[in-house]
Amino acid sequence: MYIIYLRLNIKKKQFFEYLQGEAEAGLEGLHQCAEKELMNYLNSDGPSKDFNDFLTKLAGLTSETRNYFENLVRELENGLSDVDSQAVCNKMSSKTAAGTSKSKGERGKGSSKTGTSVRNADDSGSWACDKCTYMNSRSAAACHVCNHRN
Template sequence: MWEKVQYCGLEKLSDIQCQPESQLKFITEAWLQIVECRRVLKWTYAYGYYLPEHEHAKRQFFEYLQGEAESGLERLHQCAEKELQVYLNAEGPSKDFNEFRTKLAGLTSVTRNYFENLVRALENGLSDVDSHGNCSRTGSSKSVGGGTSKGRGGKGKGSSSRSGGSSRNIDDSSHWSCEHCTFANIRLATVCQMCQQRR
């Protein structure tokens, strides 16, 4: 699909929507992000396979991060392929094309952040999880920012398709879910360890 859009689709879309090709850069960025994320996701399955079985907290944290990244990627891919097709097949300029631009750019940014958090956690050996299964308060996760609540409801949220596991098994009395990114934080935390939003 990407090659088709890249070689003839952008020019056609530019004509249909009366937009210069330079204003369609957000589509190229979305597709490049999808390609990169698919490459990263492929290797997370190998990483998960070699996670020791007895490290339940790390496995649960890994599956949560992988699940969030995967569902974010699926939302982005759906928007970049299916929703873009509507504008490629349109007879003339669509009045909601700018909304599509905002949505696709937002999903690209949010997905990039999910994958950056996943890669950072894997590079650190999932060290944000201590021996008791809690997330450390000095974690390396940086602000997710730039996202909106639009397009966040996806299937498989918080679960890994590799194992079917879910981070939603966390005891609710010892954690709270961030309203911004849905990350399960330890009860004592006043700031989300994933996106740095206040409780």
């Protein structure tokens, strides 16, 4: 239903679809880990050395997925007010078109409960914006999508 309203504002619609896609991708990664990778440990004969690594990964994905959905809900509650004229959508579409938008394996570490960014870089050397969850290069001082400073 909300998408019908957004047809009046193409920039907000694009930003909403971007945030929704990030939340869905995060949920897919969590599902993969929680249901499929867990089976490896449940079906093993004995204790596994890397089970603690699995638990750490699962906790990270859970936190990350929560962050994506909290960002989506926050933006909806605020009427997608972070859409900064044409600049946000141009940056989003150019990053996605160039293939630099994050894939399922390239996620940041999310944010803390206080809303401040956790700038731990993932394996690709990127960090997730705590406002829009876009994966930025490690050297970026501000998000390339929403210009939020971390």
